[in-house]
Amino acid sequence: MKRRSFIQSVPVVVGGVTVNAYGSSPMLSAMTSALYETDRVLVIVQLSGGNDGLNTLIPLDQYATLSLKTVRENVVVQESKVLPLAGTGGKTGLNPGLTGFQKLWDEGRMSIIQSVGYPKFSYSHFRATDIWMTGADSNEVLNSGISGRYLAYEYPNYPVGFPNSTMPDPLAIRIGGNVGLGLQNNGVNMGISINNTKDLLNLTGSVFKDPANTATYIGKELAYIREVQRQTDKFGDAVELAASKGKNLSTLYPKAAANGAPAELGQALGNALSIVAKLISGGLKTRVYWVSTGGFDTHATQVNAADHSQGAHTNLLKGVGDAIYAFMDDVKLLGLGDRVAGLTFSEFGRRIVSNASGGTDHGAAQPMFVFGAKVNPGILGVNPTIDPASTANSNLPMQYDFRSVYGSILQDWFCVPDTDIDSVMLKNFQKLKIMQDGNCIPTSVHDHNAAAGENLVYAYPNPFVDRTKIKFESKGGHTMVQIIDNQGTVIDTLVDTYLAPGKYDISCDLEMVPTGIYYVRLQNEQIQQVKSMLKVRG
Template identity: 40%
Template structure:
């Protein structure tokens, strides 16, 4: 058994030995209702067009990826959403959507995207621009701001539990703080606890000098920190229960088992703020589907595992009365090309959907499904079957900003600092759709949710924004802030239902 730690942002392992600091920590300082984020990394670059199928443009969809397209009759339709459906393997997440517990954020990426796995995943995890670099992750910076001074003097009376937990053997860059990882990594709870409570430690006098000594000192510090938390983790795991039926997992690396561990820790009273789990295998250059049936194959298996695991986890939260405390999100390295390749697969692309789930979401569709007729990026090659890219609608950092500000309650100024600048809301956690710029009412780009408001929406026109109305509109309520303006272009009416 190995103990995962981080040195200069790279995952390494070091055997943990007996320590005089072993202690059984009891109790919690954080409120039981404190909110939790679960991050699910879809490693490899998920094919968005075969995950959320653009039914509105099905003819074009079928023509540009005929050897992998999901038959229209097999697509899982969504309640009240004719423009899109889900892959037939995603029955559980379709049910979550229909229950109002799943949001689809369409065409998510970042400007000037990079199609290298390593670099693009680093951009997503650090929340930088494509031409910038950071040695800390977006979630790690948030935890560092919320719990200053970590890891010195932690655990303490204010926070006796790990700030973040990754279920796996290597730490994610997302959880790196400015000075050190903000998380503990655990693959098997019982082995982790046993490892940290046995063996003989190395004397501090045995440390070599200079950089090597400093590196080992840092590893030692992470081991001591893990030892301090081991009692709390083991206690929560043993105390926690699961009430939902999870898919049978062959190994602890499978997503269902990872989320089952997270559920047990949450329900065992652990006050950890962020959990990070992973499902790999999404780099589907070939054999994404079988030759005889495009609804089965590698991608279908991955989406089934995702859907079954997430829906079981969400059901567990509901059954145990903790659903209002927990929100989850998915992300991947990048999307994949709109057109398929000759190997029944897809190559590295740009934008793809994110999923955000939980009872705390206020809307279920941000942006619109990609317009495959008019809204693909220019070809990136001059071949007879040129690559076509799904154009970005939503910068992923807008979702991060909403999570930090609207879910965790960080001040707007703090959120802007953590993400290096301001990002407009997507209204994921708000009943109100607001303007982000001036323009025509039907111009989806001026609205926070990436689509014009509907009859059930509260609407706010922000200061300095002028919205031109050239048709009758119906919304629940509309508020025009000082300096904002609705410019009615004819004999049209504004109906409010709220």
Template identity: 35%
Template structure:
């Protein structure tokens, strides 16, 4: 669990303690506001929020790295219900008792391990899990959970403590440090793109200006390039108004310049996977196409709204989870077809979870701790961390207590996936938040050997004499289970579960009893909640 930082001077950017608003007069921004063009989410172009994004220390560090890794953040807007996303099968009776009308029936739960099950609409994610490209962080939150959508969203974007207000986002602080005059020297490729709601503070600097190229409608990123024009920043009156007009034109020029780059990548790329015909599908398909077209952008934020399920949760939540599962699976299939799936890490986030108890409208109200999902080859295997949800140990609002500070996840992704210098990450985060080694992330050439050795279990699966044979070594006494899946990810059986001592083990399962026909199968060995999988071909 990361520390609560009370030193108000350690984080770059303006801190607004005690909820006081920033009162300084920024003439350029005020001029744009007076024209009705700019707000806290940037300026409007063709009625679309669009913002220019410049070089940052994060981008500079990436430019010097050995790879070009990408982070895609998937915002589940509204407060996702964790208990109906990852079903608490370890304490199913309590879960069902507190949610008699909205619980997921046990026979519909998609089991991943003996303690981890998915909502049935998340079933497509099982293929990523079996391929070692999905990890789950349970019980994510922060101290002093705020149950307001707006305030909690700001906390997640700024990495602030709950009792302080900061007007700069985590990535916005990178931008303001490295390149305060980004309009005069914009990079050739936009380093970040945000699709969806324009109000997120993630890319805001201390002056309340949002740096990200942002649009409500994903298709309009492409349309802008076809309809835009450039403005002369010199042919303006020699006065204060002319200075401000030149600034506005410079911002617009940067936007159009990036729009051309986006259009070029869009034209060069393609989609090979089948996405759902919905908002999230449109966003992720566009991101995949531009990445496959060679776009060098390394940060993307996409959004799926509707998770504020106070009523009719069974119907609405299931539909949303189906969108997440099908579109994320399609997204990584698309990236794989373009041979770039090893470059991309995707991560869900939501401002809070939901209450343990259902309400009177067949829904759930604002809660606290909830799970966070990560996807990608860079995870180096599947697994769960953060502990099991405890519906009995609750806070004063009858919400589950958080066990993992979301800022630990942020710091780990920045340090171990994007390979940013640790001191720089601590400076931007405002405190040295703990890095989570059990996420399986590492930087090439630095911690890869150590992490691989500590997370991967020696495990063999093969056919011999009409039997499926499993050989493995346990470093300590462990809870072990065996699971069999077909190649599509459908679970066929779990023939063994029990406690085993440290040392070498061999398990045999007769093919006649397994009932496998010819084809490909996945054999998964679960050790203390972590899955280790191998593919096995049967040919008769």
């Protein structure tokens, strides 16, 4: 068996729990998903490290205060070098590295949201990243990401019966790195991770020539590996086919190192985004793509001491701006511009006052940039007011909760109805006009697809230790609720009777089964829904 680096993650995740791969039995294959067809794509660009928002989106009307020696004189970009944003009356500009963003702004393909954050922010890279990925409050821990919950909402039976003829492709793709918490839902990866579209996983060889003896521990492990490989290979085939059919038309992507010349700024990010464009143009039906670039933890030497318009931070932003502009140029040339939207985020912003090392320390609020042909161009919010008496502990106050940004995009881009958005975001948040009106198809199409987005069955609590409750809704008629393991074996039938329309709950005792991922399956006349549930150690 020869493994290479094409697929890095598959729909089953191991997080301190031993999980058997789900089987491909006829019973499992029959659990096909209910899908809500749309051709829209969201690209998430993660800026790892904590981006300095005040040197990214620069409030020129606060420049006199920013340039004070006691504020950020040693890092603030010279006013004459700031890129002006047309229509702001000279009050707001961009870092000189963001010429790509300035072009998107001038073309009406950029929406900017000022001072985005959340209450009681965290200064920890790890905790803050988890909060931004999951939509959790600062005092709670969630086991599912916002994007993961959205994908589970649209494809409630996933991963059972996937890939299938209706959805043969990954729901989400992370390019580089692990899938990550943002694309997980209660222990299940809702997507895959790839490095590129050329170095394919070789799953052939003697490992498949003899049947695994599942009566032994080693045999069970071998069966698990084989099933994961089969599932991975199916998604790999779809990605490979899309890559072979797709293409890139833009010549603007940052160039790789060649003939002794170094790689251009943003080359790695541009390469990842070029893969996204190629896969979309090749017909892949994947909803969410996730790419990332690092280096934003600029505690020291953030700028060139002799010229603050140059240096480490400007170089990072130039790479981001050039890569994203090339990607947007590509999808436009490919005729895909109306289908693609994207956003940037970092785990936190940075403090108002710079430090003595020519850098900035972990902070709170930050600007977010949403790009695409269907955004509402402009700025949401106002320039932050910078207090001349700011101290080393001073942070930008939040104007918008980041969950309002995500929720609004899910509603107006992926057309999640008002009645359902709280089940994805877990709370009610302010609706923002980030996307243009008229993008959504009627919800009746969604309803037609076997109640794909209705939350008809779920376990609570989830994850659980030994016992949980199964809450479900019957539309009336014959109703069956079953618990199924990852091999497709029915381990308990909780309900098998005729019920009146209504909502019900029933206790579920799984004390005697191993930890891992299980599924609760609801069958009600023509409606079928499967949800994952995670048993963990106490």
